[in-house]
Amino acid sequence: MIKIEDLSFELFIPEEKLLKRVKELAAAINQDYYGKSPILLAVLNGSFMFMSDICKEINLEAEITFVKLASYSGTKSTGNVNNLLGIGQSLKDREVIVIEDIIDTGKSMRHLLDLIRPEKPASVHIASLLVKPDALQEEIDIRYRGFDIPDLFVVGYGLDYCGKGRNLRQLYQKTEK
Numbered sequence: 001m002i003k004i005e006d007l008s009f010e011l012f013i014p015e016e017k018l019l020k021r022v023k024e025l026a027a028a029i030n031q032d033y034y035g036k037s038p039i040l041l042a043v044l045n046g047s048f049m050f051m052s053d054i055c056k057e058i059n060l061e062a063e064i065t066f067v068k069l070a071s072y073s074g075t076k077s078t079g080n081v082n083n084l085l086g087i088g089q090s091l092k093d094r095e096v097i098v099i100e101d102i103i104d105t106g107k108s109m110r111h112l113l114d115l116i117r118p119e120k121p122a123s124v125h126i127a128s129l130l131v132k133p134d135a136l137q138e139e140i141d142i143r144y145r146g147f148d149i150p151d152l153f154v155v156g157y158g159l160d161y162c163g164k165g166r167n168l169r170q171l172y173q174k175t176e177k
Contacts (some may be wrong), residue, residue, distance in 0.1 A: 002172060004161045009172035012154055013147065018129075018171065019053060025144045026057030027126055029097065032125075032143075037061040037093040043046040043112065044068040045166065046101035050129045050146075051159035062097075065089055067115075067137065069108050091119035097144075101158050104151075106138030113140075130154070130171075 042051040127144035135151040155161050156168030
């Protein structure tokens with residue numbers, strides 16, 4: 001059990017299980033993009049650990065770039081998406097893999113896809129460490145899914161609560177206590 005600010009969290013997914021799944025996702029990306037040079041577009045801040053670990057396992061000539069969106073306040077999605085750092089390079093005719101930490105309602109991902117499509121990429125696929133199927137409000141095609149999880153609040157491995165907990169090597173779920 002850990003405490004961050006006013007909330008308590010218990011272990012949800014240990015580091016070994018996270019890293020094993022990351023290797024499996026990277027293997028699928030390596031196979032699907034063999035001979036190609038995709039752009040890995042990470043969504044900050046939450047995806048930084050997932051991005052780092054998946055990049056270590058990808059053996060392609062990939063480019064890496066970042067975009068920053070915000071939609072959370074405390075433990076809930078606000079339903080509004082703010083662009084804090086835009087896409088800094090052309091995606092025209094490129095293979096794009098969006099690297100995301102968690103897809104909750106899908107509104108942030110829909111917003112990002114709406115920003116990407118006018119760039120006319122060759123393809124866009126999503127790799128998300130976590131997906132909350134019960135919380136989804138948008139139809140999102142997620143080719144590379146790490147874990148489907150219940151609609152609960154998690155921290156660690158890049159995800160935070162009030163800016164804290166991102167550095168934890170494991171995922172923790174909020175307890176009801």
